[in-house]
Amino acid sequence: MLSLCIAALVFCIAVYGLPESQSALKAYALKSSHMPAQQWTKTNAVSPNHVINLQIGLKQGKFDEVLRRLAEVSDPDHANYGRYLSAQELNKLTQPKEETTSLVTEWLSENGINPSQIRYSAARDWMYLDVPVQKANQLLAGEYSMYENHAGKAMIRTPDWSLPRYLHDHIDTIQPTNSFFNPSSNGLKPEAEPLNSVSIVTRPAQGPRDPVAAVCTMNRLTPYCLRALYGTQNYTARAAGRNKMAMTNYLDELSLAVDARQYLSKYRPDIIAVIKPSAKLFDLVSINNGTIQQTPFNPAQQAANTGIEGGLDVQTMLGIAWPTPLTIYSTGGRQPDFIPDDFTPTNTNEPYLDWVNYMLALDDDVLPQVVSTSYADTEQSVAKDYAIRVCNQFAALGARGVSMVFGSGDEGVGGKGCLRNDGSGKSTFIPEFPPSCPYITVIGGTQDFNPEVAADDPNTGFTSGGGFGEYFARPSYQDAAVTQYLDINNNFSDKYSGIFNTAGRAYPDMAAQSVNYGIVWNGTLRNLDGTSASTPAVAAILAMVNDALISSGKPTLGFLNPWLYKKGYTAFNDILSGGSAGCNTPGFPASKGWDAVTGFGSPNFPKILRNFGVDDKLDR
Numbered sequence: 001m002l003s004l005c006i007a008a009l010v011f012c013i014a015v016y017g018l019p020e021s022q023s024a025l026k027a028y029a030l031k032s033s034h035m036p037a038q039q040w041t042k043t044n045a046v047s048p049n050h051v052i053n054l055q056i057g058l059k060q061g062k063f064d065e066v067l068r069r070l071a072e073v074s075d076p077d078h079a080n081y082g083r084y085l086s087a088q089e090l091n092k093l094t095q096p097k098e099e100t101t102s103l104v105t106e107w108l109s110e111n112g113i114n115p116s117q118i119r120y121s122a123a124r125d126w127m128y129l130d131v132p133v134q135k136a137n138q139l140l141a142g143e144y145s146m147y148e149n150h151a152g153k154a155m156i157r158t159p160d161w162s163l164p165r166y167l168h169d170h171i172d173t174i175q176p177t178n179s180f181f182n183p184s185s186n187g188l189k190p191e192a193e194p195l196n197s198v199s200i201v202t203r204p205a206q207g208p209r210d211p212v213a214a215v216c217t218m219n220r221l222t223p224y225c226l227r228a229l230y231g232t233q234n235y236t237a238r239a240a241g242r243n244k245m246a247m248t249n250y251l252d253e254l255s256l257a258v259d260a261r262q263y264l265s266k267y268r269p270d271i272i273a274v275i276k277p278s279a280k281l282f283d284l285v286s287i288n289n290g291t292i293q294q295t296p297f298n299p300a301q302q303a304a305n306t307g308i309e310g311g312l313d314v315q316t317m318l319g320i321a322w323p324t325p326l327t328i329y330s331t332g333g334r335q336p337d338f339i340p341d342d343f344t345p346t347n348t349n350e351p352y353l354d355w356v357n358y359m360l361a362l363d364d365d366v367l368p369q370v371v372s373t374s375y376a377d378t379e380q381s382v383a384k385d386y387a388i389r390v391c392n393q394f395a396a397l398g399a400r401g402v403s404m405v406f407g408s409g410d411e412g413v414g415g416k417g418c419l420r421n422d423g424s425g426k427s428t429f430i431p432e433f434p435p436s437c438p439y440i441t442v443i444g445g446t447q448d449f450n451p452e453v454a455a456d457d458p459n460t461g462f463t464s465g466g467g468f469g470e471y472f473a474r475p476s477y478q479d480a481a482v483t484q485y486l487d488i489n490n491n492f493s494d495k496y497s498g499i500f501n502t503a504g505r506a507y508p509d510m511a512a513q514s515v516n517y518g519i520v521w522n523g524t525l526r527n528l529d530g531t532s533a534s535t536p537a538v539a540a541i542l543a544m545v546n547d548a549l550i551s552s553g554k555p556t557l558g559f560l561n562p563w564l565y566k567k568g569y570t571a572f573n574d575i576l577s578g579g580s581a582g583c584n585t586p587g588f589p590a591s592k593g594w595d596a597v598t599g600f601g602s603p604n605f606p607k608i609l610r611n612f613g614v615d616d617k618l619d620r
Contacts, residue, residue, distance in 0.1 A: 028141045028162040031171070034178035034383040035159060036147060037421050044146040046156055048134035052144070055353060056127040057172040057389045058096040058104060066093050066392075070399040070439070074562040082555020084401030086364050091123040094396060100170040107167060111139055122361040140174065147180065155180070173385040175353060180381050181433075216449050220518040220527060222267045223319030226537055229449065229513065231605035232320060232544050239550035240323045245543040246368035247313045247536060249330040250351045250375050252291050254301070255310035257281050263315040263520040264322075271322050282314060282326040287358045290330030297522055305521075312519045312528050313374055313536040320540035324547060327368055331355040351375075352434065353386075356393040359402070369546045369556045370403040372539035374532030378414075379433040379469060380421040387471050391437035398559035403546075404440045405539050407531030408432070408508040409465025412582025412597075413500070429467050429500040429583055435507045436469025441560045442507040443535045444598045445514025446575055454578025454590045454597045455514045455529070462529040464514065466580040466588055466596040468504035475505060477565045481594035482506045488591060496585070509561055510572060511598035512537045541603050545612075552614050569593075569600040571607035 036042070060066070072080040085093075101124065105115055108127075112135070119128040133144045133156070142158035161177045216225035227233035237243070249255060260281050265272045275281075284292040297307060310328075317326055332351035359367070379387065394404060414430030435442045445455035445464035455464040468474075474482055486492060486502060493502070514534035516527045546556040557563070575598040580587035588596035 026164045026166065029165050029168065031161055031163045031168060032173070032178060032383055032385050033160045034180075035421055035423060036157070036178075036180050037378065037381040038417070038419070039149045040147045040180045041149075042145050043148045043154075046133045046144050046146055048132060050133050050156070051130050052133060052136055052156060052176065054127075054129050054131055054136060054139075055175045056104065056129075057174065058100050058125050058127065059170050059172055060094040060123075060125050060392075061097050061100075062093040063392060066090065066396055066399055069093075070395055070559060071562070073399060073401070074559040076563045076567060082401075082558065084555070084558060085399045087122070087360075087362070087400065090360070090396055090400060094123040094125045096125055096170075103167060103170055107164065108139075111135070113139075121357055126357060140177065142177065173383075173389045175386055177383065177386075179383045179386045181351075181377050181386075212449055218448065218516055220516055220525075221513055221533075222518055223316070224267065226316075226320055226513060230537075230541055230603050231607075232541060235544055235548070235605065237321070237324055237544070237547045239547045240325060242550050243543065243547045243556075244325050244327065244368040245317060245321060245370050245372075245539060246327040246329060247317060247372045247539070248355060248375070249290065249310050249313075249328060250332040250355075252306065252332070253310040253330070254291060254293050254297075254307040255282070255284075255314040255328050256297075256307055257294060258296075259307070259311050259520045259522070260314050260318060262523065263311075264318060266520070267518070268319050268322070271318075281318060282328055285327060285329050287329055287331040288354050290332055292328075292330050302522060308519070308521050308526065308528065309374060309532055311521050312517060312533055313372060315519050316517065316533065316536040317372065317540040317543075320537060321543040324540075324543045329355060329358070329371075331358070352390050353393070356390060356397060359397055360393065360400075364400070367400060367402060369401065369558075370405065370539050370542045372536040373404065373406045373434075374530075374535050376407060376409055376432040376435055378421075379431045379436050379471060382433050384471050387433050387437070391434070391439055391472065394434070394437055395439035395559075398439050401556060401558040403539075403542055403557045403560050405535050405542070406434050406440050406442050407465075407535040408435050408442045408444045408511075410445075410462050410530045410532070412463035412465060412580040413467050413585065413587040414583045418499075418583035427499055427583065429496070429587075431467045431469045431500075431504070431507075432465060433469075433471070435465070436472055436505050438472050438475040438505045438561075439559065441509045441564070442599070443531055443538045444508035444511035445529075445531045445534045446511050446578075446598060446602055447513065447515040451577070452513070452573060452575055452602055454511075454575055454580065455534075456578060456581065457515050457529050460529045462515070463581050463587075464508075464511065464578075464597050465531060465582075466508055466598075468501045468506050468596070470501050470504055472505040474503055475561070477562045478506060478509075478594070481565055481569075481600075485591065485594055485596065489589065492588075499583070506594075506596055508597070508599040509564060510538065510600050510603065511575060512541075512602045538603060541605060544605060545608050548609050548614050549612060554612060554614070564600065565594075568608070568611055571604050571611045572601040573604055574601045 072078045140161040142161040144158045148154045159178050215228050286292045409432045420426045420428045446452040447455045512534040515529050517533040575590045579589045580597040
């Protein structure tokens, strides 16, 4: 009998190996390493008592099912098209397994973190805890230090962090750790004009269609021009009580109602004529104490051009899509419990993570159908584990029926400094994040009329961004279109060998006018370039499409790309000229069909409605 037991033990060891010891399981191993981007410099040690807010992203229980459901509700030919998940349904799919929550809680307890100190997201897939830096270093075997960039922004980060081996499959990411994310918008033309300056001819939105030539000039774009150009000028919203649109502000950016009202008085007097002087033009929501200031800009804000981007977005969206209700989500100010000290003057959390988790917790009847975001940063400035988890959060929001549109960037394929962020010194095109995420819709820029061409303004250095991501593989919905583009431009393989990822998520998906948008800022007229202009314009047009869909008893757009690449592209104005110059190269050219500078081109509202089988009478 003893010999049989010994034989069985020897067999098990031979087949399965020796079981890992408890100490081996608890031994730490590197989870993530990410080198700071070149503009970030390590400057100071951090006070060991300085408190940071750790956000622990637990592995979600059934995320594969979330992606499957997203694919179904976004495919116009699927039986489940438009049957978006409720908050409750999504939470059930993203809630971690019991084992995951238990193991992570035990690990924290062993390190002196009482379970009562832990806060959870609605789906319990995120843990939040406030710990001093010395405790964070202990938990993650990290070395948090102060880093500063050339603009003087400071953040606490640790380039490397580790976890016990047994937790690697249970934790996706922990933030803030090694993402050096500094989102920005672009395109300011600083010269100002008085509000009573002579402007271009405008005509009433009602009545017969006006030729584009009658209301459009490249000297300054107005809502009359944009509505005429893209075909929304004769559409009257009918579902404003059920249809909602939104935009985001970051970096203490502001959207002043007084400027928006002056803008509408000048460029949409028909709106001002029918609303009360006391009526709200938009709702403001503060996330993590993001600023929602409505008082005049102080001298420091004026010097920093604060409110230029926030003014552009809100004025563009109201000018096109009013009376659709607009909500402005302001994220990224100091947290309520944040105490600045000599080392950390500002909140160090990653803004997109705060925003998307807030949105996912909203009730179904509050969630907007379309959201415009005009901010991005280079993909390589973001740790891959962070980018993947945030991108997955975007996918979850898409499964709930939200269309998210982001600008493609304003420096072509990467501006002038195009080096890999790995110390190799090798050149590369610089894709941006979030644009490289496959679960959002990315907007490029155009200019001129009849025909539109890819945007390239030498006065500001703005060139419509586009390219191929490094972190995310090309999604199946765009495979045919992108493959065709690469085949037609097969000289890329030699010309740009090794400096872009031919198999990566390609962007943008579509485009719109992006040069010389007129806005009101601080009581003066300004012109602005950038995909930070085309993005809210597209968002407003999509809000009008949603209005028509709701009015016709059809589901709203949700995640656009499967429809766009499958059949929706026929409702867009193809852009055939221009390119995305950058990195001392011509970049990618515009061409027939999809291209890596304008996507499928600019929207044609009447054609989009017909593509969805909406009664043409709604367009008159």
